[in-house]
Amino acid sequence: MNRAFFKQPTLQLARALLGKRIVHEHANGLLSGRIVEVEAYMGPEDRAAHSYGGRRTTRTEVMYGPPGYAYIYLIYGMYHCFNVVSGPIDKPEAILVRAVEPIEGLDLMIQHRFPQKAVQGLTSRTLPHRLKRQLTNGPGKLCRAFDIDHRYYGHDLSQSPLMLEDDLNLLTRDIACGPRINIQYAEDARDYPWRFWIKDHPFVSK
DNA sequence: AGCCCGATTTGA
DNA sequence: CAAATCGGGCTA
Numbered sequence: 001m002n003r004a005f006f007k008q009p010t011l012q013l014a015r016a017l018l019g020k021r022i023v024h025e026h027a028n029g030l031l032s033g034r035i036v037e038v039e040a041y042m043g044p045e046d047r048a049a050h051s052y053g054g055r056r057t058t059r060t061e062v063m064y065g066p067p068g069y070a071y072i073y074l075i076y077g078m079y080h081c082f083n084v085v086s087g088p089i090d091k092p093e094a095i096l097v098r099a100v101e102p103i104e105g106l107d108l109m110i111q112h113r114f115p116q117k118a119v120q121g122l123t124s125r126t127l128p129h130r131l132k133r134q135l136t137n138g139p140g141k142l143c144r145a146f147d148i149d150h151r152y153y154g155h156d157l158s159q160s161p162l163m164l165e166d167d168l169n170l171l172t173r174d175i176a177c178g179p180r181i182n183i184q185y186a187e188d189a190r191d192y193p194w195r196f197w198i199k200d201h202p203f204v205s206k
Numbered sequence: 207a208g209c210c211c212g213a214t215t216t217g218a
Numbered sequence: 219c220a221a222a223t224c225g226g227g228c229t230a
Contacts, residue, residue, distance in 0.1 A: 039213065048213070050226095059226065077223030079214050096213055140214045182213060 001157070001164045006068030010086040010093045013067070014040040014196050015175055017084065019168030022100055024146045025161035029108045031146050033100035033136055034167055037197040037204045039180045040086070043093045048186035051092035062154045063092035070155040070162065072148065079140030080149045084157060084164075098181070098195070100136045101203040102145065109135050109145040138205045174199055181206065 001020065008016060017035050024031040041049040043063075050073070051060050062071050063085050071083040071094045087093035102109055106124035113135055114122065122131075136142040143149065152162050177193045184190060197204045 041213070050213080055227080057226070073213085074223095074225065076212060076214050077225075081213060083213085094213095098213085138214070144215095180213070185212090 001068075001166065003068055003158055005164075006066075006084070006086065006157075007088075010040050010042060010095065011194070013084070013086050014038050014095045014194070017095060017097070017164070018175060018196060018198055019170045021103065021165040021167035022097065022146070023163050023165055024105075024148065026105070026108065026147055029105050031105035031108055032103045032165075033142070033146070034103055034203075035097055035100050036201045037097075037099035037195070039096040039098055039196070040194040041083075041094050041096065042194065043087065043091055046186075046192075047189040048180060048183040049092070049094075051094075054092075056092070060092060063094050064090055065154075068157050070152045070157055072143075072150055072153045074150070075140065080143040081139045082143050082146075082148050082152075096139060097142065098139045099197070099203055099205045100142050101201070102132065102135050106132075106135070112147050113141065113145045133203060137203050170198065 017038050020035050021032055043049055043051050044054045051063050062069055066089055067086045069085045071085050072080055075081050083094040083096045085094050111118045136145045155162055157164050176199045177196045179191050180195045
């Protein structure tokens, strides 16, 4: 996707990201997947956002820049979460990618997510449907599968080796929305319907 | 310097 | 249902 794509208002961009393809040209092979679930974080007014109250630190800095860059952070000391920075300069908004449907590079994803099973001989050909779902149906899981971490903090998502591409064209009626996950601390913002997903899609988290 | 906690995942 | 695991953010 080009720079213009990322300039749409955040809630609109969140819906537009559904069906897009995330592509990682990894040193060991091509990884790609279709985005099926996202959450919007709306900046200083949003109690659930890392930029709530205008918090501006080394970690949140990239959100204060132009849209279309990667905001990546470590959560619970062991997982990374991948976000697309959204909104104009000085509007620190972002969209968390919560789940994707794996498309290319399944064997490499298996190595990243299930190293033990990979060494025991599990491949994309012998992968049960249940495990295929578990490859990328959560924000931490997809970062593991795609080997995305702090190396890509601030990366321009219109550029290789980590970028977004056109894929599925969705209709409005294919998209569902509801409250975001695991933000019970966020008081009034807790119930805002800023989580979006493709209706009935098997790779949505939870 | 110290303390608390988190936009998660896993396995008992 | 609790543990894993650590940097950020806030207090002092």
